[in-house]
Amino acid sequence: MTRGRARCGRLVIGALLAALFGVLAAAPAQAAGYRYWSFWDRDGAKWAYASQGPSTAHPDDGAVQGFRFSVSEDSKDAAKPRGAADFDAICAKTPAKDDRKRIALVVDFGTPGDAPDGESPPKPRTACAQVADDATSADALAAVAKPLRYDSNALLCAIADYPKSGCGEQVAGNGQSEKAEKKPTAGESSESGEEKGDSGGPSVGLIAGVAAIALLGGAAVWQARRRRG
Structure with a gap:
């Protein structure tokens, strides 16, 4: 017995x-993040995720700013621009002028793993943009890295025509693009699950199933x- x-x-x-x-x-598989251009300010020897978008930021003369294309979940895990980021080196051949300011820009097109299907990222580049004193970061970028592409919400989609398509799309864990409920905004953090359309935690069905099994x-x-x- x-x-x-x-x-x-x-x-x-x-x-x-x-x-x-x-x-x-x-x-269900959780999404890996969003594929987009992030925007950075150089703070001393470090990069800091920008607190506002390039279309509203007004950098001072001598500023160093960066753009990086990558797949990231939010500002906490966003990839930083790579390479040298020294104002004196980038703008060495651009003399100062009255009523103009110089902005050193670092543009990092990311890695092949972050690239959309069928595209290859160009090599990272630096440029010294000399623009009007009241110019925005977007103005500085347009002066040295055209063509730029924006979506209807003013989200920066492409720099120097890269990538040729797509804009802030959500990327699944298998690397395939998904339709995003809300796109990230360069210079703004999308840290909450509600903003990303995905809490990042276990699904309701999974919790219910485990609870039933436990009972x-x-x-x-x-x-x-x-x-x-």
């Missing part, structure tokens, strides 16, 4: 584990104890 109960208990546990794996396998397991243990009693 005891052996029969033990065998029955093993069968119940096996069935519960199989059900658990089934629930986990059915859980079944508890019932099986109680029944076995009751029979032994």
Whole structure:
């Protein structure tokens, strides 16, 4: 009798584990992030994610700013521009002029892994933009890296015609683009799950499935104890 109960208990546990794996396998894959151009300010020897977009930022003469194309979830994991970012080196051949300011720009087109299907990123580049004193960062970028492309919400989509298509699209874990509920804005953090359209946590179905399995397991243990009693 005891052996029969033990065998029955093993069968119940096996069935519960199989059900658990089934629930986990059915859980939807989480999105990896967004593919977009992020915007950066040089703060001393470090890059800092810009607090506003390039169309509203008015950098001072001598500023160093960067743009990086990559796939990232939010500002916390966004890839920084690579390469040298020294104003004196970038603007060495651009003499100062009255009523004009010089902005050193670092443009990093990212890695092949971040590139949309069928495209290859150009090599990173630097440029010294000499623009009017009241010019924005977008004006400075347009002076040295045309053609630029924006979407209807003024999101920067392409620099120097890269990429040729797409704009802030959501990218799944398999690298395929998905339709995004809300696109990120360069210079603004999209850290909350509500903004990304994905909480990043377990799905409601997964939680419910695990809870149901836990209840079944508890019932099986109680029944076995009751029979032994």
